Amino acid sequence: MISVRAVKTGSIRIRPSHRAGRMDHPVWRRRLDMLRDRAWTEPLPIYTYLVEHPEGLFLFDSGETARTATKGFFPWWHPFFKLGVDIHVAPDDEIGPRLRTLGIDPDADLRAVVLSHLHHDHADGLHNFENTRIVVGDENWRASRGLRGTISGALPKHWPSWFDPERIAFAGPQAGPFARTHPITADGRIFAVETPGHMLGHLSVVVRADDTTYFLAGDATYDEKLLCDRVVDGASYDVATSLATLDAIAEFSRAEPTVLLPAHDPLAEERLAEKRPLHA
Template sequence: MNLQLLHVGHCFHPEAIITRGGAWKAQQFPAIVGLFRHPRLGYVLFDTGYAKRFLQATQPFPQRFYRWLTPMHLCDKQQLQTQLKDQGIASEDIRHIFISHFHADHIAGLLDFPHATYICSRSGLQSMRQRTGISALIKGYLKNLMPVDFEHRVRFIETSPEYQLPVDMAPFSKAYDIFNDGSFLAIELPGHAFGHFGLLTAIGGESVFLIGDACWTEKTLITASRPHPLANLVLSDTHQYYDTIDKLAQLYGYNQSIRIVPSHCMSSYERFCAHHH
């Protein structure tokens, strides 16, 4: 199996919100998408990053606040469909899209892939569907980014067979085997958003763990640092979020051979690309 990481737009955010003691000056945080090529299933995406329609979706009030809080930049050549087309991949070639969670910077491209099966957490979808208005906005949901036929094309992570993880994944012990062949193992990483999952895969003899927004940067893994209390507003559960960070920090400490990739970490992205070229 083969994996590329694609940089699909970025947002600007003060580092101090993500790591206590960081600078209040806005920094760039990339939206990272995983493009897998599975020998049997063809192309599988991990999230979709930003899309131009994020700007339409955040045009009206109160959605405009989302744009103010995390200003987004996406140049034409960074658009996911453009990057895929440059590699000769059409949108209908993407058969499956794994959704780590339903925040706008992870699902803004879903509408570009009308043929894909969506794989997500049932509780994540329910939580988004239940929230409306300001309560949806505070939790980072923009409903008009969702395809209308989503429910007809979804497969829930929780319906996949359970899988016992090897001891070198401690303190994580349980996963869901998405395609029942051990190739994609979904691991719950709760706290950042409802039904938030990461994906563990083996790429060329290396274990790669895409962890979505379980933490924002690699620095967090090394120091197990806490975000600014302001960040707690958007979290689904602060205690679970801290617990997940602690577990990831433990995994990082125990097993340096696993490559852990947070969805917004520029240094993880650059190192992965350098290593796999």
């Protein structure tokens, strides 16, 4: 049996122009819009997803940390962290405690942690998984390191000293509109696909259960409605690339019933409980 569980690790507010950017603006203007915006979205969940599979337990993303409330955690010089995010994560909200409440030892009971990308709210929980296989796309790994990574929203200075993930390339068989895949399980029922746009090398994970398919989308889109409306987030480095990703997810869902599970969609748990497929 294969199942998926949403595990919430706190919440985040972002600027409305971050959640849905002006698609007729160039990249620099879209990002300036995010900094000038003074409104906030409602608190959005920070979801990770736990997949139970006959080969073991797999976690998609590691969530955020309560240390974001500590002075100096974010780089003082970075305008996005000063102006663009409002994070609320209690110590018990972190992925380690959340998994322990489910009877899971985060550092012993998982077959792998797969990261959609290395932005802070997807990778700050890494310290819980020192002895666990951690998988990230090679392109995203290269884009997230050093000053370049920090500018783009990753926090490599907070990565654990032991962090040396398995960096994957995509050479597996085609899956619908996704030309290349990467198997996560030996039976091929969990596999990664390339979903760039929000960040270089962003990936998503497809889970084919017995009765439906789950698409663990990370930040490929912030919610189902945005995908259906073909609206790209303000952080995207390239609107055309992001739109191609949204269209590929929609095309994939038309070929097989697919439950869309982004990282910050307030309705994701409801759709998951009902196994309600995407209609795009």
